[in-house]
Amino acid sequence: MVDFTLNANARDDLGKGASRRLRRNADLVPAIVYGGNKEPQSISVAARELNKALENEAFYSSIIGLSIDGKKEEVLLKALQRHPAKPRVMHADFQRIVAGQKVTVHVPLHFINEDSCVGVKQEGGMVFRNLPELEVSCLPKDLPDFIEVDLADLKVGQSLHLADLKLPKGVVIPSLALGDDHNLPVVNIMAQRTAAAADADAGEGEESAE
Structure with a gap:
């Protein structure tokens, strides 16, 4: 796991006006x-x-050493509020972690062997990713930077679901405890013709929405 540290200062000047002054005058x-x-x-x-830390994908799902006026706490990034039109972070939420208490975090999925899997290389299919990230629960010490999804043996018409994923030791997917209806497809291989039709339908849906 990547180690991240972030410096911070406590503030007593609260409210929307104070937040605007922080962003405008002190960056x-x-x-x-x-x-x-x-x-x-x-x-x-x-x-x-x-902003520099946010450039690293692992920052979103890693334990962060947050130093507040020199006093360090371990936290997770839980939410970001971004400006609707500018590449600017407006507000951030951090959650303290406690050793021995499980945390629930969204971690990215890393797909491997996409181009060389059976359904693409031998059968000419196309890969469709359904989920870019995954909510997991684990102890802080077991928190992974990402979950690897291996497509090597996947054929046209086949899918990998949440229950098919190989999770690191101590990591679970909370939604699977809710029943089979929550065993969502993560990725599937579609035939070229079917994939083209799906793209066309998606395009028509976007035009209708406009």
Whole structure:
């Protein structure tokens, strides 16, 4: 797992006006830290430092060493509020973690052997990814940076579902406990003709929505 650290400062000047001043005058991002049997704490982080960390995919699902005025806490990034029109983070939410207590986190899926799988290389099919990420539950020490999805043996017309994924030790998918209806398809291989028809239907749906 990649180690991340982020510096922050506690703040008492709260409210929308204070947040605007932070972003405008000091190039800071207002944020909050909560959980861990402690009171929520309002903080600010340097926009440049946060944006650099966000460039790394693993940051979204890794334990972060958050140093607040020199006092370090371990947290997870739980939510980001972005500007609707500009590449700017408006607010961030961090959740404290406690050793021995499970956390629920969305981790990215990494698909391997897409071009060389049976359904593509031998049967001329196309890969359709249905889920880019996955919600998992585990102890902080077991938290993976990503879940690997191996397509090597997948043929045209076949799919891999949540229950088919090989998870690291100690990691579970909470939604699977809700029943078979929640065993969603993660990726499937479609024949070229079927894939083309699916793309056409999707295009028509977008035009209708407009």
